[in-house]
Amino acid sequence: MPIQATAARIHQYGAPEVLQFEDISVADPVGNEVRIRNKVIGLNFVDVYYRRGSMPVPEFPAIIGNEGAGVIEAVGPNVTSVKVGDRVVYGHPSYGAYASVRICDADHVVVIPDGISDEQAASSFLKGLTSRYLVKEIVALTPGDTVLYHAAAGGVGLMFAQWAKSIGVRLIGTVSDSKKAEAARAAGFDEIINYRTEDFVVRTLALTNGEGVKAVFDSVGKDTLEGSLATLKNRGTLAQFGIASGESRPINLLELAPRSLMVTWPSLPSFIGARTELLAAARDLFNAIQTGVLDVTATRVYSFEEVITAHHDLESRRTVGSAVLRV
Structure with a gap:
């Protein structure tokens, strides 16, 4: 009843x-x-x-x-x-x-x-399963790769850092204040950029000797889209998975051509839609x-x-x- x-x-x-x-x-x-x-x-x-x-x-x-x-x-x-x-x-x-x-x-x-x-x-369940597919299924990350992650001190960001660090990825993270910078560094981010006081594009390119990063993981959206694309190396990947600052502008595919950039919007249901996928991802998380x-x-x-x-x-x-x- x-x-x-x-x-x-x-x-x-x-x-x-x-x-x-x-x-x-x-x-x-x-x-x-x-x-x-x-x-x-x-x-x-x-x-x-x-x-x-x-x-x-x-x-x-x-x-x-x-x-x-x-x-x-x-x-x-x-x-x-x-x-x-x-x-x-x-x-x-x-x-x-x-x-x-x-x-x-x-x-x-x-x-x-x-x-x-x-x-x-x-x-940890939603954030952990999300960080898992970001680390393991979007781009083939290998030891020594450098990536940029926006909102590094968020729940997904802190888990992403720990998981990515365990496979030897070099991590650059953006934050908004010193408290968040401390949390991000403790989780494993190698370099921290305070986007309120620094230009994250300039700083990221300086940290990579002008080459750019292999991937950008971006849940912010409108405010970071242009900069995220600018920080990518040739054949780099932008994974946008949130719109905290609002919806990003539409992207003309032709603007990706000069550096053969890839852009994707991954969503959790695509990775755990089947019961077998959910159980396998959960086992990995646990x-x-x-x-x-x-x-x-x-x-x-x-x-x-x-x-x-x-x-x-x-x-x-x-x-x-x-x-x-x-x-």
Whole structure:
């Protein structure tokens, strides 16, 4: 029978204050569904995109959020991959995480191994799987390669640095202040550029003796597009995977021709769309955590009731590393 839960819903796009706490009714799972009692909800900048309408929600009222960890309370009749009592984590496309209890497709959840906490899982699943495909599947990175990463002190950036450093990549990262520079350097970035006080194009080219970098990983978008292209070496790759500063202008393919540049917009569903792909990527992520390649400790923990404050901090880029909501 349905149970009562609490959700932070939006009835329109706008500032963080559009998030409203409301009582909801959560039905019993059917088919391949599971019912999860959330323990920790992951915070990601994509949540801001959905809240302010940069990315559309299916309908109003909407429960945003793509990532969380919790305990399975009930399973549908077709579920065989998990059972009641399992600790699980889920990510994209499991839309609707900002709730104390939620229904989720069993194909989107993964059992959390012993030795990894709910907080670690919820702070690292989406960011960890994203950093994994950036490091391992976009460009063939090899020891000695040099890359540029924007927003180096973000949750994905800090994991990217640790993973890329483990294979010997030289890392240049951009940040906005000294606190973020310290976090980025601790994660493994070799060179830090404060984009508020330095021209990142000039500095990157100086650091590479004018040659440029093999790849740029850019979640900022409009504000960095031109500079990102300018810092690439011949046959370099720009991987843009976010629009924190707004949508980039359209690129005329002919402007890439002089240096044979490549531009791609990778998205997580393309790499974990099949259940087998999700499980393989999750195993790789969990192994990296358990072997110490990745430190995924959340740097900021909010209570669920502080979700509006958390969104203000996300949007103003006051967060360093990963942040979570504890339910």
